[in-house]
Amino acid sequence: NAGVTQTPKFQVLKTGQSMTLQCAQDMNHEYMSWYRQDPGMGLRLIHYSVGAGITDQGEVPNGYNVSRSTTEDFPLRLLSAAPSQTSVYFCASSRGVGNYEQYFGPGTRLTVT
Amino acid sequence: GNSVTQMEGPVTLSEEAFLTINCTYTATGYPSLFWYVQYPGEGLQLLLKATKADDKGSNKGFEATYRKETTSFHLEKGSVQVSDSAVYFCALSDRNQGGKLIFGQGTELSVKP
Numbered sequence: 738n739a740g741v742t743q744t745p746k747f748q749v750l751k752t753g754q755s756m757t758l759q760c761a762q763d764m765n766h767e768y769m770s771w772y773r774q775d776p777g778m779g780l781r782l783i784h785y786s787v788g789a790g791i792t793d794q795g796e797v798p799n800g801y802n803v804s805r806s807t808t809e810d811f812p813l814r815l816l817s818a819a820p821s822q823t824s825v826y827f828c829a830s831s832r833g834v835g836n837y838e839q840y841f842g843p844g845t846r847l848t849v850t
Numbered sequence: 851g852n853s854v855t856q857m858e859g860p861v862t863l864s865e866e867a868f869l870t871i872n873c874t875y876t877a878t879g880y881p882s883l884f885w886y887v888q889y890p891g892e893g894l895q896l897l898l899k900a901t902k903a904d905d906k907g908s909n910k911g912f913e914a915t916y917r918k919e920t921t922s923f924h925l926e927k928g929s930v931q932v933s934d935s936a937v938y939f940c941a942l943s944d945r946n947q948g949g950k951l952i953f954g955q956g957t958e959l960s961v962k963p
Contacts, residue, residue, distance in 0.1 A: 741893075770950070779854075779939060779953035780894070795950065827893055834949025836882035836901045841893035 743842035750818040760828030769811040773824040856954035871925040879946030883923040
């Protein structure tokens with residue numbers, strides 16, 4: 738039982754490049770989400786999904802796309818990287834929303850130059 | 851909208867000192883409240899939670915009580931250890947707002963031997 742896995746752990750991009758951050762969970766959780774962590778700002782929700790085929794925007798969705806074709810996978814796509822997207826990205830999953838525990842992946846540290 | 855405010859860090863304590871990290875929240879409904887902990891280089895993990903007023907969450911010697919009258923959920927530990935050095939995040943989830951987690955900015959704790 739690996740929990741929530743994320744790849745890559747580190748990535749450097751040039752402005753304008755695109756890439757996909759991978760996230761997978763093996764706990765059969767319906768709810769998955771992506772956050773970015775910036776100093777002094779806590780974690781901010783980018784996108785989330787309440788089940789396969791269903792996604793919605795969070796607090797800071799601009800510049801990011803997501804899809805959820807399976808219960809297990811929830812990739813995050815950066816369409817055209819900008820220096821403002823330099824951050825640490827966390828994927829999380831849970832059985833549902835409300836008072837359920839969210840399980841976090843180890844994070845991806847992204848630098849955009 | 852809903853929000854969470856934590857005391858600013860970093861907090862530096864000596865081993866066996868008493869810890870308090872303040873957390874207050876603003877919510878339109880009746881949220882569930884959480885404390886998550888992030889150890890260096892890792893993702894977040896749930897430390898404790900409380901789902902209704904006057905509930906006390908506890909784990910690993912940490913405690914927090916859901917105080918509706920003061921809209922607070924302060925984290926306490928009677929005797930900290932070096933291994934407690936981490937970043938602590940207070941968060942809320944409000945079913946009336948879709949149940950998504952909203953985080954405070956985080957408080958870094960450093961415990962010296």
